[in-house]
Amino acid sequence: MPPQFVIDDRTHVLVLTGAGVSAESGIPTFRGSNGLWENHPVEEVASPEGFHKNPMLVWKFYSERRLKAESCEPNPGHYAFVELEKKLGDRFLLATQNVDALHLKAGSQRVVEMHGNLYKTRCSVCDRPAFDDHTLYVNGDMPGCGRCDEKGNFALLRPHIVWFGEMLDPADLERIQAFMLRGAKERLVFVAAGTSGNVYPAAGLVDTVKRLKGESWLVNAEANANVSSYDHVVIGKSGEILPGLFGAA
Ligand code: BV8
Numbered sequence: 686m687p688p689q690f691v692i693d694d695r696t697h698v699l700v701l702t703g704a705g706v707s708a709e710s711g712i713p714t715f716r717g718s719n720g721l722w723e724n725h726p727v728e729e730v731a732s733p734e735g736f737h738k739n740p741m742l743v744w745k746f747y748s749e750r751r752l753k754a755e756s757c758e759p760n761p762g763h764y765a766f767v768e769l770e771k772k773l774g775d776r777f778l779l780a781t782q783n784v785d786a787l788h789l790k791a792g793s794q795r796v797v798e799m800h801g802n803l804y805k806t807r808c809s810v811c812d813r814p815a816f817d818d819h820t821l822y823v824n825g826d827m828p829g830c831g832r833c834d835e836k837g838n839f840a841l842l843r844p845h846i847v848w849f850g851e852m853l854d855p856a857d858l859e860r861i862q863a864f865m866l867r868g869a870k871e872r873l874v875f876v877a878a879g880t881s882g883n884v885y886p887a888a889g890l891v892d893t894v895k896r897l898k899g900e901s902w903l904v905n906a907e908a909n910a911n912v913s914s915y916d917h918v919v920i921g922k923s924g925e926i927l928p929g930l931f932g933a934a
Contacts, residue, residue, distance in 0.1 A: 688917045690874075690902065692934045697776040697868025698876060699861070700766060701890050702923075705879020705906055707785050709760040709924040712753065716881050732849045736809070740841055744822035747844045750785075751803050752821055759791035762878065765927035767792045772934075778864045780857075782880060782887050784846055797857045799887055805845035808833060815845035853886065861890070865897055873899030878923045882911035891915060904930065 692698065704714035729735045730746040770777040770793055780797045781788055786804055788796050806818035811833035822828055830840035847853050865873060875894040882888045891901050891914045903915040904926050912918055919926055 690930045690934045692773065692874070693872070695871040696773070696874055697864070697871060698769060698773055698778075698874045699864055699868065699890070699894070700769075700777075700779045701875070701877040701880060701887060702766075702779065702781045702783055702788070703878070703880025703887075704783060705881075706762050706781075706923045707757070707760075707783055707787050708879065708906075709762065709922060710757040710785075710787055712757055712785055712787075714879075714881075716883065727849060731846070733851060736843060736848070740827055740843075741825055743844070744827065747803065747846065748821040748823050751819060754785040754787070754803055755819070757785070757787065759787045760924040762923035762927045763787055763791035763793070765931050768928075769931045769934075770795055772931075776868070778861065780861050780887070780890070782884065797860055799847070799853055799857055799861075801844070801846035803844070803846070806842050807845045808840055809843040810834075810838075810840035818842075858886070862893075865890075865893060865899070869897035869899060873897055875899055875901045876904065877902070877915070878904040878927065880905065880909065882909040882914075902930075 708714050725746060730743050736743045766779055766788065778795050778797065779788060779793050780799055782800050784798065784801050784803045786802055804817060804819055805815040807813065807815035808830040811830060813830065813832055828842040830842060834840040873894060875891060877891060888911055891911060894901050895914065901915045902917045903909065903912060904919045904923050906922060907920065919930065
């Protein structure tokens with residue numbers, strides 16, 4: 686009999702999702718067979734060095750993903766989180782490693798996009814805020830800032846994505862940390878879904894929850910890299926498991 690997912694009026698739920706939650710929406714994961722990285726070494730397309738070396742390849746990689754994700758719809762796993770947020774209100778927070786914006790498309794509001802968003806672009810030189818951008822940069826013309834490069838130096842626009850070796854937004858990390866500390870004063874429950882547990886600092890969230898004496902759940906298609914850190918492990922597809930797991934709560 687699988688363990689019971691229980692929420693009461695003292696329960697605070699922090700969620701972490703990874704690419705597996707979007708797999709049933711048709712978006713390839715990273716490390717599965719013919720995953721996203723299979724066609725490109727990570728360093729080449731998801732690092733500042735790779736962007737510096739070949740910005741056209743990186744813009745092509747992210748433009749292809751913009752196009753692909755645009756035609757994808759949220760699946761029951763995304764909607765299960767929307768329903769849980771409606772039940773819990775400000776005692777719910779969804780941190781996602783996904784950049785496909787499907788949680789937002791499903792209607793989730795209390796979302797922290799830890800690794801950025803496919804549909805946002807920013808300047809690689811000045812600090813102008815990231816802006817919504819659905820452009821597909823595939824014809825080889827590299828986009829310029831148009832603000833800071835007025836002084837003659839061409840400032841390249843870049844995807845608003847956290848690449849390997851880049852810091853996550855401290856405000857995002859602080860929001861997640863504050864949520865955990867506040868939840869731990871009552872009852873903190875952590876649910877990780879669709880993630881291989883390979884990438885830090887996201888993969889380390891479960892360790893912080895444990896230090897705070899919180900309860901942790903993993904919902905994943907297979908045992909992942911840090912499966913032993915979780916109190917409860919439910920193996921299967923997130924789109925099939927999550928609605929039932931939360932529905933009865
Ligand atoms: C940083 C860009 C520090 C966006 C990504 C310790 C502490 C801090 C950093 C490190 C550390 N150790 C190592 C590091 C460096 C590095 C890191 O973690 N490397 C790993 C590989 C060892 N971390 C970083 O570089 C981070 N930066 O901490 O900087 C710093 C400090 C000071 C000064 C400067 C810097 C930045 C990390 C962010 C990198 N950007 N992507 C993009 O292109 O998408 S990470 C990339 O991997 C994606 O964002 C993705 O979300 C993420 C994690 O992958 P998953 O989402 O888990 O996806 P994956 O395919 O791996 O797994 C899917 C899972 O789902 C599988 O288990 C599968 O079985 C399952 N599944 C499949 N289908 C389903 C399913 N489950 C359920 N249902 C299904 N239907």
